[in-house]
Amino acid sequence: MTNPTNKSKQVETTGHVWDGDLREYNNPLPNWWLWAFYATIVFSIIYWVIYPAWPVGKSFTRGIATVTVEENGQTKEMPWNSRSQLIAEMQSSPAAVKQREYIEKVAAASYEEIFANPDMMAFARSMAKGYFGDYCAACHGQGGQGNLPFFPNLADDDWLWGGQVEQIQVSLQAGRKGNMPAFPNIQGQALDDLASYVLSLSGEAVDAAAAERGKQGYAMCMGCHGAEGKGNPMLGAANLTDKAWSVINIPAAGSIEEKKKLVAGVINKGIAREMPAFGNRLKPEEIKMLTVYVHELGGGK
Amino acid sequence: MSVETEEKLYQKRIAIHPKSVKGTFRTFKTGVLVLAYAVFFLLPWLRWDRGDGPSQAVLFDIPGRRFYIFELIVHPQDIYWLAGALIIFAWLLFFVTGVVGRAFCGYFCFQTLWTDAFMFIERWIQGDRQKRINIDKMPWNPEKISKKGLTWAAWLLFAWITGFTFTAYWTDAYGLLNDFFTGRAPYPAYFTIGFLTLTTFVVAGFVREQVCIYMCPYSRFQAVMFDKETLIPSYDYKRGEGEKGRAHLGRGLKTREERQAAGYGDCIDCGLCVQVCPTGIDIRNGLQIACINCGLCIDACNEIMDKQGWERGLIRYASEQEIETGSKPRVFKPKTIGYGLAILVVTVFLIYSILHQAPMDFSVNQVRNPLAVTLADGRVQNSYEIKINNKVPRPLRLDLGVEGLADAEIEIAGGKKDIEVPSDKLLHLLVRVKLPAGAKNSQQNFRFVLTDKDGQIKPVAMNATFNMPR
Ligand code: SF4
Ligand code: SF4
Numbered sequence: 040m041t042n043p044t045n046k047s048k049q050v051e052t053t054g055h056v057w058d059g060d061l062r063e064y065n066n067p068l069p070n071w072w073l074w075a076f077y078a079t080i081v082f083s084i085i086y087w088v089i090y091p092a093w094p095v096g097k098s099f100t101r102g103i104a105t106v107t108v109e110e111n112g113q114t115k116e117m118p119w120n121s122r123s124q125l126i127a128e129m130q131s132s133p134a135a136v137k138q139r140e141y142i143e144k145v146a147a148a149s150y151e152e153i154f155a156n157p158d159m160m161a162f163a164r165s166m167a168k169g170y171f172g173d174y175c176a177a178c179h180g181q182g183g184q185g186n187l188p189f190f191p192n193l194a195d196d197d198w199l200w201g202g203q204v205e206q207i208q209v210s211l212q213a214g215r216k217g218n219m220p221a222f223p224n225i226q227g228q229a230l231d232d233l234a235s236y237v238l239s240l241s242g243e244a245v246d247a248a249a250a251e252r253g254k255q256g257y258a259m260c261m262g263c264h265g266a267e268g269k270g271n272p273m274l275g276a277a278n279l280t281d282k283a284w285s286v287i288n289i290p291a292a293g294s295i296e297e298k299k300k301l302v303a304g305v306i307n308k309g310i311a312r313e314m315p316a317f318g319n320r321l322k323p324e325e326i327k328m329l330t331v332y333v334h335e336l337g338g339g340k
Numbered sequence: 341m342s343v344e345t346e347e348k349l350y351q352k353r354i355a356i357h358p359k360s361v362k363g364t365f366r367t368f369k370t371g372v373l374v375l376a377y378a379v380f381f382l383l384p385w386l387r388w389d390r391g392d393g394p395s396q397a398v399l400f401d402i403p404g405r406r407f408y409i410f411e412l413i414v415h416p417q418d419i420y421w422l423a424g425a426l427i428i429f430a431w432l433l434f435f436v437t438g439v440v441g442r443a444f445c446g447y448f449c450f451q452t453l454w455t456d457a458f459m460f461i462e463r464w465i466q467g468d469r470q471k472r473i474n475i476d477k478m479p480w481n482p483e484k485i486s487k488k489g490l491t492w493a494a495w496l497l498f499a500w501i502t503g504f505t506f507t508a509y510w511t512d513a514y515g516l517l518n519d520f521f522t523g524r525a526p527y528p529a530y531f532t533i534g535f536l537t538l539t540t541f542v543v544a545g546f547v548r549e550q551v552c553i554y555m556c557p558y559s560r561f562q563a564v565m566f567d568k569e570t571l572i573p574s575y576d577y578k579r580g581e582g583e584k585g586r587a588h589l590g591r592g593l594k595t596r597e598e599r600q601a602a603g604y605g606d607c608i609d610c611g612l613c614v615q616v617c618p619t620g621i622d623i624r625n626g627l628q629i630a631c632i633n634c635g636l637c638i639d640a641c642n643e644i645m646d647k648q649g650w651e652r653g654l655i656r657y658a659s660e661q662e663i664e665t666g667s668k669p670r671v672f673k674p675k676t677i678g679y680g681l682a683i684l685v686v687t688v689f690l691i692y693s694i695l696h697q698a699p700m701d702f703s704v705n706q707v708r709n710p711l712a713v714t715l716a717d718g719r720v721q722n723s724y725e726i727k728i729n730n731k732v733p734r735p736l737r738l739d740l741g742v743e744g745l746a747d748a749e750i751e752i753a754g755g756k757k758d759i760e761v762p763s764d765k766l767l768h769l770l771v772r773v774k775l776p777a778g779a780k781n782s783q784q785n786f787r788f789v790l791t792d793k794d795g796q797i798k799p800v801a802m803n804a805t806f807n808m809p810r
Contacts, residue, residue, distance in 0.1 A: 072554065195716070
């Protein structure tokens with residue numbers, strides 16, 4: 040269309056008139072434009088043949104395109120869909136291959152090597168964040184803040200079973216069973232005195248005479264919590280001399296009476312907790328990255 | 341309205357064979373073409389010393405999220421510069437279009453430049469207008485096959501160079517050249533080069549003016565930027581047509597005086613202005629959508645007027661008003677002043693912003709889950725995720741401290757002591773702040789301060805809050 044204003048010919052107009060005399064020509068489109076339209080139709084037909092397209096009853100036309108995936112060590116062809124594509128990409132895309140290589144690198148490294156290498160550390164952290172969300176957060180909370188009395192806080196620097204990487208790894212792999220027996224027979228004055236003594240160990244302002252009397256009753260606690268109340272990570276017995284509390288929330292309690300009541304409750308009722316084992320559910324390298332992550336959460340030992 | 345029509349609904353494109361022409365506008369166009377091509381085709385090969393960074397002077401590194409433009413490194417945080425630049429370009433386009441018409445179309449548009457270059461190739465191999473028309477009319481004999489084949493091969497080569505050059509802006513140019521021919525270039529690179537080669541070949545070789553007429557939105561809305569004072573290539577119909585219209589140089593119509601006496605205008609209807617037009621239109625029909633304002637018809641007509649010994653400018657850059665009434669367009673009018681000021685303001689802002697690019701980004705995010713933790717020794721701990729982005733071309737050695745928190749101890753997770761951010765890298769830190777226990781639920785505002793151990797950057801502070809347990 041080289042001469043749009045061929046005055047010698049009457050050109051069809053669209054029929055619209057503006058300002059009294061302004062009309063719009065209905066000039067023809069070029070042929071290739073029309074062909075482009077036909078090409079889109081051809082394209083869609085080819086597309087229907089290759090890819091999943093038409094619903095048929097409860098099923099649909101699957102298309103002839105396939106994706107190669109690996110299943111139980113064998114390669115097989117699946118019809119193309121975004122799901123099989125995802126499976127294939129998780130198995131063999133460059134990103135998946137790279138991730139696998141990196142996981143192997145971390146698996147082969149010692150904890151010291153991981154801590155010393157910022158790149159490996161960043162990788163372990165971001166991978167383990169996902170594992171933590173999947174396996175740990177249900178009980179321990181998304182940030183490891185815990186939920187007392189049953190699920191201890193992982194974000195503080197107090198470790199019942201030890202805060203060394205080796206100890207954390209064992210906790211994850213084999214699980215832990217923490218059991219403080221109940222002492223329902225301790226009641227009245229004796230209970231109040233013992234609670235006072237326990238609180239005095241971590242520097243709470245209690246009646247000194249009561250605490251002194253309670254020291255007698257503490258004899259039966261020493262087996263696990265130690266003569267000085269320092270606890271025992273072999274048994275998961277809490278350190279009673281520090282200010283972090285792993286079963287009851289003493290810092291949040293208001294008065295000293297309330298605090299004594301909380302401690303007395305644990306003495307009378309005991310507490311039994313179980314951390315399940317993940318050794319059979321997670322791969323060793325996953326446990327390793329999770330260990331690094333948990334260790335870093337609250338500042339491990 | 342009018343129903344009588346001789347045109348079919350779908351019409352074949354009539355091939356255009358523009359004649360070559362000499363003159364001011366042709367020289368200007370060629371100058372722009374040479375300059376633009378020199379920059380476009382050579383820039384990716386230019387190296388630039390950036391220490392650790394890539395050594396390509398201009399590189400748009402999408403996976404690495406950096407644009408390198410000589411000394412300037414554009415980070416994702418600076419992407420509003422792009423918005424600023426786009427605003428300037430858009431307003432500049434409106435401004436220029438309002439004053440001198442579609443100057444962009446005529447001299448700078450890629451479509452115009454590449455079509456022009458392809459026409460040069462075509463002319464060089466097949467000859468000028470008449471020869472090309474003859475070749476087109478020929479049956480497919482050896483001459484036609486060899487000339488057309490040679491033209492297309494040259495086009496294809498040029499199209500490939502174009503596609504390759506474009507792609508070289510997004511990756512290392514020398515590496516790409518090597519990888520391309522050894523089959524090691526990434527798939528998207530092959531695709532981009534292939535796609536651009538094909539589109540350049542088709543669009544600059546065959547589609548040409550149809551892009552301007554059917555595809556380009558700019559040609560459609562250019563009219564809203566025009567006014568009666570906009571300079572456009574115009575045919576001075578008063579002078580050209582006289583009272584009785586245009587006429588060939590016939591007997592008794594040779595000199596201007598004879599023609600004027602007979603009532604005819606200065607246009608000798610030689611058709612040269614139509615023959616040189618790259619979009620194949622007749623400027624004497626007035627302003628039209630297909631006119632890209634390239635000025636070649638002005639050159640053509642001036643040539644004729646010179647030959648006749650008549651004054652130039654039967655076709656010239658003139659406003660509609662000027663042709664009608666003879667009054668010259670104003671330079672300063674509300675539109676030019678308004679656009680001019682707006683462009684100036686954004687340009688100053690953009691330059692200021694680029695010159696004052698922050699040497700590093702520093703952000704602090706408090707860990708909320710848990711907000712506060714009581715530690716074994718009775719103190720309270722809050723944790724913060726800190727990100728430091730080094731934008732200077734050397735490693736930054738930093739000290740992290742707090743201001744406004746008495747007795748605070750800060751600890752960087754992982755036992756790090758020194759913060760060192762490599763050049764152009766982002767560093768994540770988990771920082772724990774420990775404070776003696778205070779009133780329950782209380783909050784304290786404080787500031788993290790980063791200081792450059794080498795003292796070259798001013799300390800940067802970020803506000804944060806410390807929370808006591810509930
Ligand atoms: S080139 Fe000039 S004189 Fe020749 S036809 Fe065009 S307007 Fe008329
Ligand atoms: S009419 Fe003149 S200015 Fe417009 S495109 Fe054709 S040659 Fe260029």
